[in-house]
Amino acid sequence: MDEENQQAGPSAAAAGPAGRPAKSELVDNQNFEGQFKFGRLVVILSALAFTLFVSFLDQTSVSTALPAIATDLNAFETISWIGTSFLIANTSFQLINGRLSDIFGRRTCLIICMVLLAVGDLMCGFAKFVVPVTVLAGIAVFLVIPQSPTSQGRMRDKVKMIDYPGMFLSLAGVIFLLIPISGGGTTYDWSSPLVISFLVIGAILIIAFIVVQARFARHPTMPFRLFERNSAKILFAHNFISGVVYYTDLYYLPLYYQVILDKSPLTSGVLILPLILGFSLASAAGGFAIARLGRCLPVIRTGYVLWTAGAGGRIAFGPGTSIATIAGCLVVEGVGLGLSMQPVMIALLSNTRKEDRAVVTGLRNFLRTVGGAVGLGIAAAIINNVLLQHLPAGLPRAAASQLSVLLDTLPVEQRGEVVAVYMRGLHCVFDGRAAGDGA
Template sequence: MSKNPTIIGSGPIIAKVEQDAGDSTPKSIDSEEHSATALEDQSSRLPRSRLVLICASLMVALFLTAFEQTSVSTGLPAISNELGSADSRAWIGTAYLIGSTASQAVFTRLSDIFGRMPMYMVGIGLFFLGSLLCGFAKSMGQLIAFRGIAGFGGGGILVCVMVIMSDIVSLRNRGKIQAVMGTAVIVANGIAPTLGGVFAEANWRWIFWVVCPPAAFAFIQTWFWHPLKPVIAKTKTKIGQIDYLGMFCQIASVIFLLIPISGAGSSFAWNSAKAIAFLAIGVLFFIAFLIVEGFYAKIPIVPLHLFKNRSLSLLFFSTFCTGAYYFSAVYYLPAFFQSVRNETPLASSLLLLALILTQVVTILVAGFVLTRYGRYNPLLWTGYAIYLIGAGLQTRFEASTSQVYIIGILIVEGFGMGWTLQTSLVAIQAIATHEDRAVATGVRNSARFIGGSFGLAICSNILGNPLHHSTVATAPAAALNLDHLMPANLVQENAC
């Protein structure tokens, strides 16, 4: 075993794989060996042919969720023209983000209880229903509510796919497989705004309807063909294992905290009664969640002992920070290119491709390097260092900065992003115990999305509010309607 590649701090990678795989014989939770808090091992190793098929299917689902998250940005003007309430259109994107963030930890724990594929299908069903209803929305309020439903399902799809991959792929090969899967999200984020604009020119409702047929196909395929081991406990036992109070408090805390974080400074003032009330309620729900998870829940949605592990805590925190930076860069770099450098929307998109394409290539390279050598610490340290260098050099961007310099810095940043994105996921799944692997994945994803919300809120208040006040003070009233000069994705997420 000494010749096998090792994971830093975790021993031989092959030994961990054997522990993950376990006994392939399903055991009932209702047997004498299991208590009401026992969870079944759902690990299974598939033949390569079946593995390729299921990976392709899961990649399609990942692509759809990422596409639906960002494609709406270029359709916002058409949507607000038909439905009205232009001041509320930013919440079309925010509702999806909040729903996705709120669902991820819940879906991972419920997938431990009910099985991966059933919860994956629930996610697809909610995503399909929400997207379908978005296309039929008659008012802005309906559209925002339906986007929340689609986001809740999309978040479930995202984390279920990641956990399913950890069940069917050995730890040694997980790096390269997760890397390939991750490219679906990056590619979707890159092309979705452009395709969304194409659909919006015909009918904005097709932005939502276009994902329904492939989502329905994925649901039907999963219904008739799913290779994972089922959880064979009785339904009564499964229902009894759900942490209902913790689930409610977790979802409520995320919603009540992210709404003011996303809207304060644009939809309402930070010191307004509405913002303070939402924040206070969110904090109370979060405190209640900690109490329930720490003292009462038999199978908590988020086991607090995860945060006693220093390595996991550092990875969660780093994911929060990189999420804050990544979302801010993707949404606000186009605004800089267009408003400061007077670039066209097309030129801004092409400049951003330097970041996205580098990230795609580097994710794949990092995955294969991780599989070859089995050590994630060197990749993480290197990636974060390059990340910081790129971020620091980006502060030198000015109106007169050459395009060659900008592209070079974006390539550096893309390298750091790609080198750490999937590597951090594999590291978390390697460190967490088998029982905690799914929920650790959910916490990691939630941290990334919450970090993104904080990053966008900070950027919005730093860039948006001072600009607004200085413009009001110096410009004539007729010059203040500048929405047509802003990139659509910034208009969508300015409330964040």
């Protein structure tokens, strides 16, 4: 009997008489194994796949459309904050999303977030001021990613289970940290009082969040038991690093296409497809490979090798690089991403309790998007420093994200000089990415 109770774990301990859940407890009631016929399962998976499609479409379309958005809205001075506000918003809500879906249910949260995303996108489409409404779209876009137990009970009990101090501190802390990280060195100097004060306030809020989660929260937004195993720590670190390099791709590949190769936003979006398709197909293939091998590690290692090879090929990119060469490198890199990122998610779930899976998924997405914010901040600082140091006197000192819309205002000879210096900055970013992938 003791052995059975130990195997049942915290979910069983939270149950009352006759297996009913005790009031205000998180209980895993999502054991649907064998309950769905094949046709219904196809419909469910198709609906979830559609939410992911909408989410990633919204995510990837922002970077490719930045120059066109800036032109239409006359937002050249604030264009860099479009992507920044989007990333800060969806990153800030990642931690709380998993716990909210535990309390209120997957389907309820998913439907609400899809409505939020639709409203946010409509507002962006009709907006005259792009940054505030991009924040709303950013909040929704990553919330629609399905989380992977749901509590039972009355709505009053569910509301009491929300970790309000933890959610407030995590939201505020992440926002105060990501604003200077994203804007430091570009919009603001790193030594400016605004950047320093925001970093200090953000650090204090994050420390307070950790204390609340460790000592006071009954249902913590980020349970510290998730970090008990060394393997879980390594896997979480992987997600942070993968976010650094993945989001750099999403934002700087379109700029490479538009600034260096002089492609349109539509063509830039099409040229990212080799990366996305390789990632998608390899993610599916990686799942079958893990099921056949019974192990994640060989698949993850193969993914890292291909990821590094594809990123290494990026070092050769230049103004005269053929589309076939670019597509080949991106396919290899996309396959590597698919074989490493998704199996890491599977490994994370297998290293955590069943009742923690939604929180783990949210934490994984949070770390990946925080990594993306850090990576974009580093990449922007590198490119802008290269531009400041190597652009000839008399040429405009525009931020990297503004170059594609300002090049058309320059004479042909000056345009060539700017493109050459910008390519130099991109090579610094690509070299660093390849080294990070190999590490």
